[in-house]
Every structure is written in structure tokens, then in C-alpha cells.
Amino acid sequence: MKKLPQVLIVEDEPAIAELIAINLRHHGFTPVCAEDGPSAQKALDACVPELILLDWMLPGGRSGLELARHWRSQPRTKQVPILMLTARSDEPDKIAGLDAGADDYITKPFSIQELLARIRAVLRRCDPLSVGQVLQVGELRMDGATHQVSYQGEALKLGPMEFKLLRHFLQHPERVHSRSQLLDQVWGDAVYVEERTVDVHVKRLRQALGKAGAMVHTVRGAGYRLSANPA
């Protein structure tokens, strides 16, 4: 079954939050609303969304800018794309938002069509699978719409961790990933997992991939790499 991409909306104005939520639901997303920093953090602790829509001006406590900076520094949320909503159109503020780790921003008032287009653009760039695109390296494919993995047209069966690992490899092919990078970027939350665990799952992934297993290279002293060319 296809999971709808979840979007966390952090916005203190209920009318705006609701308008966004209704439109996101209409367009195949699962919106979750939070009206301030603490409730947004609670939502993130419960579930990591595919994208965060973050209002700049929030009541009390931390501003959207500080929240963006904080979430970027946390292993659990550092990969989640952030789209800032801002009433400010001043150039320095936009730059501050991007420097804090936002992937894009949109200035209020905005049209819902523009917001949706920007959400899709950010997701395509940061997480193509979540918007139903296909990740492909050589003849190895992962379909975002069905979550099917196949090689040379034949379906393969992967465990959940192997799926996540392959997804990461397919998003960054031909690049060497160290064990600690993989732990950080694929396991994320589970910071107490040993590096040895990575080796175990890479081995399982190779087995599950069958002939395509040879596309997962061991780079001695450095880590692992997925390549279109078998090792």
C-alpha cells in the first residue's frame, strides 16, 4: 500500500493552517498541524514527516528560524526538507532562512497553487520517491508509486531496513558512503546502533538483490557504494 507523504504544518494562525491542511489533503498528502514550537517537536517525536512547512513568526519561545536551525542539527530531523512561510519579503531575512537550513521559502500571502508547486519541487529534489517518482541506477529500479524494487524487470523482495538502505544508495549512486554516514543518514534515530550492523544489512541487501547484489561495492577502508557497474 502506498503511504501518503506526511507534511507537518507549523503555523500559529488557525485559518491559514486549516486552509493549507485542506488543500494538502486534497492533493494526496497527510497534513499534521502544530501551532507552536513545542507542539511541533511533539509531532516530530511521534513521526518524522516527509516535509515541514514552517512559519517564521511563531508566538513565544523559538522563532521558525531557530526551529529550522535546531531541527537541522538533530539526527532525527536533519534530512527533512523545510519550506519556510514568511510574511517578510526582505532579502536578508530570506538569506537567514536559507542559512538556517530551510530548503526554500514562500512569502505570504501566497496562492495555494504556488505553495503546492513549491512543495512538490522541494520533495522532487530532496525525496523523489515520496512523490511517486522512480529511482533507477542501471537496471535496478525502485518505484515510488508502488514501492516495488526490481532488477531487469523482475520484482525483488527486500526487508524494511534493506529497502531504506537501497533507497539511500539509489538517491546517491556512485558515491562512497562510510558506515558512520550510513548510520547517521539511514538509521537516523537509532544512534546506538553499532557500525557492524551496517555490514549485516549490506550483506542482506546484496542477497536480496540477487544478480544486482554485485552493484553494491565494498570500498576498502572507506565504506560502500552503489554503482551501475557490477563489482
Ligand code: CA
Ligand atoms: Ca505566524
